[in-house]
Structure formats: structure tokens, C-alpha cells
Amino acid sequence: MIETFSLSKVYDKGVTALSGITTTINDRLTAIIGRNGAGKTTFSRIVSTQLEPTSGSAIIDGLDILRDARRIRKRIVSIPQEASPISVLTPLEQVKLYLVGRGLSIKEAHAETIRVLDAMNMRDFKNSPADTLSGGMKRKIFVCMAIASNADIVFLDEPTTGLDPVSRMEVWSSLGELSGEVILTTHYMEEAQELADRVILFEKGRIIEDGTVENLLSKFRGKVRVECPQLDDYDYRIGNRVIKYVNRKDANEYIGLGCKVKPITLDDIFLSHGVQLEY
Amino acid sequence: MFNLNIRFILLLAWYYGFRTIKRGISYVIYSLTSPLTLLLILLMVNPTFIKLAVAGGFLALVASVALSSAGDAAFLRLELKIQDLYVASTVTQYDYVAGLSLSYLIFSIPGIILYSIIGSLLSIFTLFRAFILILVMMMLIIATSSISYLISGLIKHVRNVWGIAGILSIIMTVLPPTFYPYNLLPNYALYVLMISPVTSASIIVQNAFGFVTPFYLPAIPVLIVETLVYAVMALTLTKWRER
Ligand SMILES: Nc1ncnc2c1ncn2[C@@H]1O[C@H](COP(=O)(O)OP(=O)(O)OP(=O)(O)O)[C@@H](O)[C@H]1O
Ligand SMILES: [Mg+2]
Secondary structure, rough: OOEEEEEEEEEOOEEEEEEEEEEEEEOOEEEEEEOOOOOOHHHHHHHOOEOOOOEEEEEEOOEOOOOOHHHHHHHHEEEOOOOOOOOOOHHHHHHHHHHHHHOOHHHHHHHHHHHHHHHHHHOOOOOOOHHHHHHHHHHHHHHHHHHHOOOOOEEEEOOOOOOOOHHHHHHHHHHHHOEEEEEEEOOOHHHHHHHOOOOEEEEEEEEEEEEEEHHHHHHHHHHHEEEEEOOOOOOOOEEEEEEEEEEEEHHHHHHHOOOEEOOOOOOHHHHHHHHHOOO | OOOOOHHHHHHHHHHHHHHHHHHOOHHHHOOOOOOHHHHHHHHHHHHHHHHHHHHHEEEEEEHHHHHHHHHHHHHHHHOOOOOHHHHOOOHHHHHHHHHHHHHHHHHHHHHHHHHHHHHHHHOOOOOOHHHHHHHHHHHHHHHHHHHHHHHHHHHOOHHHHHOOOOOOOOHHHHOOOOOOHHHHHHHHHHHHHHHOHHHHHHHHHHHOOOEEEEEEOOHHHHHHHHHHHHHHHHHHHOOOOOO
């Protein structure tokens, strides 16, 4: 369980990345979503003891992130958003090294690494130096570390960015097998919708939506999204995309006009907050 | 600090040091070029110092490998985010720094072998001299890796990484008396250069090898204190968790 109290972060140059986040996270898989620069990475780095907050505090399973960092670090794994593998090392070596760092013996680490690389379909590349791997495969090395470490709390900052649909499903399926709590940052709404027991939407360093997917979508209940350029009366306009929410029973009317009709997804929650701020 | 994860330290050093030699031999050649070039120039300008310069070459080599790795440690932190990965795990700063330092030592092995061959051909070694040289080199690796880690912690942007590391390596290894007798330096210059542990290390080696007499004893405590001070500074002033 993670509890934060007025957690704030102001970076060196006066950039406020988090403004007083108070929340409790206790679900099996919590997805953190939000626009670029919303503060998602800052939040997970602070909570996973990689970055000091400017003020406020956070408690993980009763342990304080500042005072009890060493004890917290035994129970968590946190994969940085932009982590890249060391170019001369192979996936086998990188994952094994990480597990030995976490206290496994070389033998245990080796066996566990092989198991996870196989599960993630990395067998054929396990002995190739990382600089010969594709971007997605490099990313998967880190997902393998997270999965292999068997931690109580797993922080994954955009683990599936750049992965093909099959690889993404492999990751999803491995996340399903983890026994611990997962905090997953993502820009893929279908991922959040598919996996998350709870979704937290960040905007400008604050939490602006928080709940189960059904909760969040409930304000759109009975509606669909229509998109067509010729609407005069619309809800949002993003560049030349014009968007309107209408009752499902009225959808046919819009299909007649040549509009595209789409079901409501988390994208729409995103739009309902993000767009007005920018356009 | 007393709970080092030895397995991790050795594995990191093995992977990071040895794999780099094996898979990226150009780095190794690069690490040899600066000391070898100096040696060559010296041979042409003043061959009388050649034995001294070969002994000094060992020191210049390990120091320049460790110091230019300031860029490396900063790169692991800023660009690859490898430090972040390990911060949020049971790996401690001590494990991490020890593993990296040891990998720089492994990294210097090809150069050390090369210098050993040249040194043997010039028959500069005795058992005592070799022993002193190894001892001094170990201290120097610790001191210079510490300086390197300390500096790497101050680097804020990847764009500055290689420049700063290069400057550091030159100031700390080329200026000190590795390739020339320290007694050619005016006293005040010697004292200024003492900021670099390479200076006291060179003095000890030049004395032990009998290139310069009489023995300048203060160099021994200076090297020991410098090594300790730099190591403590590196581990206390450098933040493991980012601020
Ligand atoms: N090291 C840093 N120094 C200064 N400002 C920073 C730093 N890291 C992040 N920021 C700023 O803090 C804010 C939040 O950044 P953060 O990386 O937490 O966003 P994010 O939600 O993870 O975005 P993205 O979806 O692009 O990954 C941004 O305005 C960013 O520019
Ligand atoms: Mg981010």
C-alpha cells in the first residue's frame, strides 16, 4: 500500500512538477495516465525512492520513503521511463546482473533470467549485445528485470512504449502473473482499460480523475463519440478533428452525415480535461 | 557499508570491464593512446627518462582510465538511467561505485600487460619495486575512481559529460610528474600538483625505483590521506538518490 501526503516537487529551475498529491494506492494494478509533462514520472520516481520530494511525504507498507528507504528498496522494483541497456551487455547479462544486485546467487539469477527471457519470447536474442537489438527488445529487457525480481510493489514507467502488439500482450500477460502490486504509467488507453483496477489521471502536477475505469467512463454513459469535420456544433476541436458526444440512439443520424462513430474509451476522459486547456 | 554485495560487485566489474574489452576493443586502444603518445614524444625529446617514464606510464594509465570514466558514470546515470534502476533496489552506492571502479581496473589490464612487457625488456623491475608499484596502483585506482565519481555526480547534462571527463583526465594525469622526474618541478608547482593523487603516487614510485633520490617520505602519508579523503568525499557528497 502506498500513501502520499501533500507530495510536491519543484525542480531546480522553478518548474513545479507535482503540487500536493495526497492519495492512497492499494489496488492490484493502478494505471497512471496523463499528458506529457503532467508529473507521472516525477510521482513514481519519488515514491520509488529515486528522487527526493521538495515537500510532503510518502509511506509504502508503513515505511517512510525518506527515513526507511533501504527497507523499502528490498520490496520494490522501479523501471525508469527512459532506461536503456548497457550496449556491450546481452539481455541475459543485464537481467542476471540486476537479480544478483537484488541478492540472488549467480545460479538462481541465471535460472530465473532464462525463465523470464523465455516467457517474454527473448530466447533467440538472449546472447546478443544490446546494441544489436531493436528498440522494443531493449525495452523488454527492463520489463524482464521487473518481472523476474518478484517484488511486492512494481513501478513501471511506460514499459510498453515502442512494443509491437504481440510483445505488448506478452508484457500484459506477465504483469497478470505478478503477485505484487503494480503501478503502471502508460499512454495507451486500451492498456489502462484492459489491465487497471484503478486509473489515476494526472494533469499539471495534480490528480484530476481517480477511480475504476467504469467510474471514470460513467459520465459518458449512454453516449458515443462522433467525429466529422463539418459539424458546427461540437464539443472539442483538435486541429482539424471535430468531436462531439451524442446519445447512442442518435448515432445513426450522424452516420448518415458521413461521420465516424466510436465507442467511449479513456481517450475521451483525457480529451474532456486536456483539450480545453490547450485549445 | 560493511554489507557489500560482493557477488554484484564482481559480476558488474566482470561484465562491464571485461565485456567492454572483448566487445569494444577500440575503447581499450583509446585508453592506451594518451600514455603511449607521451611516452613516444619523450623517447624523441629526451630518452634518458625512458625507464622512469615506463614506470610512470602504469600510473598514468590507471589514473586516466579511472578519471575519463567520470563521463561514463554520468552517462550511466543521465542517459541510460541505470543508476536510477539500481537506486530503487538493494544495491547500495558502495556496491555500485566499487563495481564500477573494479571494472576500470580490469579495463586497464591490457595496458598494464603492455607496460609490463616494455618494463621487463628495460629490466626496471625487482620484486620489491613490483610490489610497491602494485600497492600504489591500487591506491591510485581508488583515489582516482573516487574523484571520477565525485565529478560525475556534479555533471547535470549529458552534453557536458565527455568534455568535462577529458579535461579532468588531462589535468590530473598529464601535468603531474609521471613521465618526468618530480625534482625538475619547482617546489610550489609540486605542492599545487599534489591535488592530484597521481603526483604523490609518482613520487613514491620514482623513489622506490631509484630514479630520484633521496626518498621523499611525506609522499606516502599524502597518498594515503588523499585516497581516504577522496573516497569519503565521493561516497558522502555524491547523492545516490537524486535531489
Ligand atoms: N530533471 C528535471 N529538471 C527540471 N524539470 C524537470 C525534470 N524532470 C521533469 N521536469 C519537468 O517536470 C514536469 C513533469 O515531468 P514528468 O517527467 O514527471 O512528466 P510525465 O508526466 O512523466 O511526462 P511524459 O508523459 O512525457 O513522460 C515537466 O514540466 C518537466 O519538464
Ligand atoms: Mg514520464
